[in-house]
Amino acid sequence: MTEQSNAQLLKIEDLTVEFHLDDLVVHAVDGVDLEINEGEIVAVVGESGSGKTVTAMSILRLLREPPARVKAATLAFRGQDLQALSPRQLRAIRGGPVGMIFQDPMTALNPVLSIGDQIAETVLLHQAKRDKKAARARAVELLQLVGVPDAAHRAKQYPHEFSGGMRQRAMIAMAIANDPDLIIADEPTTALDVTIQAQVLQLLQKAQRETGAATILITHDLGIVAEMADRVVVMYAGRVVETATVHELFEQPRHPYTLGLLASLPRMDTETDRLDPIPGNPPNMAAPPAGCPFHPRCSLAQGICKTDRPPLLQIGGGRASACHFHEELAS
Numbered sequence: 001m002t003e004q005s006n007a008q009l010l011k012i013e014d015l016t017v018e019f020h021l022d023d024l025v026v027h028a029v030d031g032v033d034l035e036i037n038e039g040e041i042v043a044v045v046g047e048s049g050s051g052k053t054v055t056a057m058s059i060l061r062l063l064r065e066p067p068a069r070v071k072a073a074t075l076a077f078r079g080q081d082l083q084a085l086s087p088r089q090l091r092a093i094r095g096g097p098v099g100m101i102f103q104d105p106m107t108a109l110n111p112v113l114s115i116g117d118q119i120a121e122t123v124l125l126h127q128a129k130r131d132k133k134a135a136r137a138r139a140v141e142l143l144q145l146v147g148v149p150d151a152a153h154r155a156k157q158y159p160h161e162f163s164g165g166m167r168q169r170a171m172i173a174m175a176i177a178n179d180p181d182l183i184i185a186d187e188p189t190t191a192l193d194v195t196i197q198a199q200v201l202q203l204l205q206k207a208q209r210e211t212g213a214a215t216i217l218i219t220h221d222l223g224i225v226a227e228m229a230d231r232v233v234v235m236y237a238g239r240v241v242e243t244a245t246v247h248e249l250f251e252q253p254r255h256p257y258t259l260g261l262l263a264s265l266p267r268m269d270t271e272t273d274r275l276d277p278i279p280g281n282p283p284n285m286a287a288p289p290a291g292c293p294f295h296p297r298c299s300l301a302q303g304i305c306k307t308d309r310p311p312l313l314q315i316g317g318g319r320a321s322a323c324h325f326h327e328e329l330a331s
């Protein structure tokens, strides 16, 4: 966990992303609000298809448009309107003040360029003062920093010569190469062996501490959330349904969906490791249900839930919930 300062770094208001396909429209993200303060680690959780990746990709406009259509009332980084930037200006932010780490580094790395050259390229793109030689030396230094053994030699190798864990280390090196203010990490350890996951997470924590960067950490793993994050954003069906500090969220969830997520965690304190998954499946985002999108699966649903969409309301103490019955959940 980090010391939090309150200066706002990223502000997203009413983000909507639709995918316009031949015969249907997928409402992938539907009115997301998200604020990230300097230095804080915010976990984004939610079942598969809830819109976590699409939200993260929208920030620096990484989605292919079309088929994506991205709209937001506000999309601001350090007060700068990201929607007004040219592709070139956006590229200057990526890998500079905003570092990105993806689940599968193979898709983000260039297969025909050595790892060292790729990191050096990132350095050169953002630090005009350095020459090629200095940038290469910096790349080796960064590989050392992220725990790649024999970094000078490994820097000359290509992505396919690296193991999954090592590739993810190289991605982290690239993300922190220019001392970012924000790191966006989308399931950075999901594709790795369990034994490697812990190492890469520790490294991510170290990178976060050393750069002091705020971090958006997308993960399925509530254990990782508990260990790393300051605050949690819970997404369901393309919306934010709850936000709270990690402690509050685990102590007293204020949305039935969060309650369901927590109940499906393996229990450490009992003999059984039986899970209670949330019944049913997330909705088809090409035809989302009216009212609260969680109502077909919610044991607390009432009539109003089928017709009226609950807005994400501030419920005090910096928390927010999008449930008509959030007060009942408090008791």
Ligand SMILES: Nc1ncnc2c1ncn2[C@@H]1O[C@H](COP(=O)(O)OP(=O)(O)OP(=O)(O)O)[C@@H](O)[C@H]1O
Pocket (backbone or CB within 6 Å): 019, 026, 027, 028, 046, 047, 048, 049, 050, 051, 052, 053, 054, 055, 067, 285
């Ligand atoms: N290029 C695309 N074309 C059409 N639909 C898409 C596209 N990319 C994402 N979607 C849809 O948008 C919705 C949100 O997807 P997203 O990848 O953000 O989910 P996620 O929360 O990241 O899930 P996961 O945990 O599986 O990574 C899903 O319904 C998905 O099928």
Ligand code: SF4
Pocket (backbone or CB within 6 Å): 255, 256, 257, 292, 293, 294, 295, 296, 298, 299, 300, 301, 302, 305, 310, 322, 323, 324, 325
């Ligand atoms: S609004 Fe209704 S259906 Fe939605 S989570 Fe709350 S109780 Fe359940």
Ligand SMILES: [Mg+2]
Pocket (backbone or CB within 6 Å): 052, 053, 054, 186
């Ligand atoms: Mg995803």
